[in-house]
Amino acid sequence: QSVLTQPPSVSGAPGQRVTISCTGSSSNIGAGYGVHWYQQLPGTAPKLLIYVNSNRPSGVPDRFSGSKSGTSASLAITGLQAEDEADYYCHSYDRSLSGSVFGGGTKLTVL
């Protein structure tokens, strides 16, 4: 059972907008630690999508955006494309565990 909680799956039609939630606690997200998001295509390593809540690394399309409030964070994807079909993970730091923690992952299906 992962420290950060994500929905197992979300889906949307091409062109639509979807959001993926990530819920933590007062020892991680709620303690003020940043949330990072990763995209993992089948058979590949995770790729950094969003860092510190809402920042995009160079090369990540602006269709991807992130936000954080209280003990939760969200990843939004607008203008869904078939190539967005992947697993998405959130990541933060947990002060009780003194280490990085991840969400269980959300599988995005583009209908």
Next chain:
Amino acid sequence: QVQLQQSGPGLVKPSQTLSLTCAISGDSVSSDTATWNWIRQSPSRGLEWLGRTYYRSKWNNDYAVSVKSRITFNADTSRNQFSLQLNSVTPEDTAVYFCARRIAALSDSFDIWGQGTMVTVS
């Protein structure tokens, strides 16, 4: 362009030691702005951070509580690589193992990942 190249066996017998290496190109294992991490992924445990090694005037290692008694990291500056050793493995240690870089410039997110190594304990 920073790249991480992993190497190591894909099959380990129970009770033996799992050893993996991650070779760095485009950065230095002795960098004072990066930490070098090991992460594993399995269907039962999801993504699990195992720990990190980094140099800040001296070498430092931080290990996840779940594996602290069985894990060791080492850095080899001459080969610009770092390694993982996990002792007394059981089938529960079967997973895809990744090495990954974290840098201060991206607020300690994992910005570069190795290709992953599927390790089966059997």
